[in-house]
Amino acid sequence: MIETFKQPWPWYVAGPLIGATVPLLLILGNKSFGISSSLRHICAACAPANISFFRYNWKKELWNLYFVAGVVVGGFLAGKFLSNPYAIDLNPSLVSELAQYGINDFSQLIPIQLFNWKSLLSWRGFLLMGAGGFLVGFGTRYAGGCTSGHSITGLSILQWPSLIATICFMIGGFIMANFILPLILSL
């Protein structure tokens, strides 16, 4: 039984579970599923700096911070008790592409050769984590939501602005992964 749970879950199991978060949060207390808002609440709580965008009663949105704290705990529990002992099964062309940049450790969910404290001191690592993280925070707030708020919640409630946002997420991702990322990985 537990062995089945340790295998990677197929998309047709994971997708409906992720989608079910939308009605679950609505029924539990009229909350709309969205994760990037938590970054804004952190700003409002820690460094509002008299900026009107951060001057609101963030305590009313505490539920969102409880939710993301849960995601951290969930990640911990999945890693501790349900982790897959095998290397991630990837498309061979991605494997050979990454090999060109010296990335050949597929034992973890993320390439630990790229994402570690020491690599933060290199241009490659700093750009991926520093600039990449900045773009995630800046872009999601500018767009008014991320994959959860726009792509899952927004499309579930049939909002066409969310469809536009989702299409733009994908365009940005395609440009980065295919044209810019190879340059960064070569650094």
Place this chain on the structure above:
Amino acid sequence: MLTHPETSREKVELYEENKDFEVRSLDAMCVNESHLEHNWVHRLKYLVVGILFGIVLVKSEVASWFRVQEMFRLQSFHMYGVIGSAVLTGMIAVWLIKKLNIKTIYGEKIEIYPKKFNKGQIFGGLLFGLGWAMTGACPGPLYAQVGLGFSVVLFTLFSAVVGTWVYGKFRDKLPH
């Protein structure tokens, strides 16, 4: 005419509350919320939902940098299957909530507000897309990766908070 002191204070409070709601709903996906006041114990249910969500992100490998790279190179169907079936599930569930007039567990009406279009969804969307392919994670998976024990992702998350703050600072000067 003299205003009753009690009434005017209530008016001020109501105004403050509306203003607060207005600021919070800026650029938020939805502004629906419970009007009931609850203590922190009631918030633990969101922690539980978050835990389940975090487990799914890890076990489905959605929180994997590699899977995100495959998605943007059209090398795997996995992520498209996850997002597509999640949206379909959400759509059916929301339709059922409306159709059957399902209430919250506290008996409140579930309200879903529409989202107005602004150019931020294009510019911000493109910028987030660039970042998504770099970090290999949208905000949810970043939290899950921290939980998995990749402490350096805390730096990525910190950069994301800085990005959000900078957006807030220059919001008025950006095209919307």
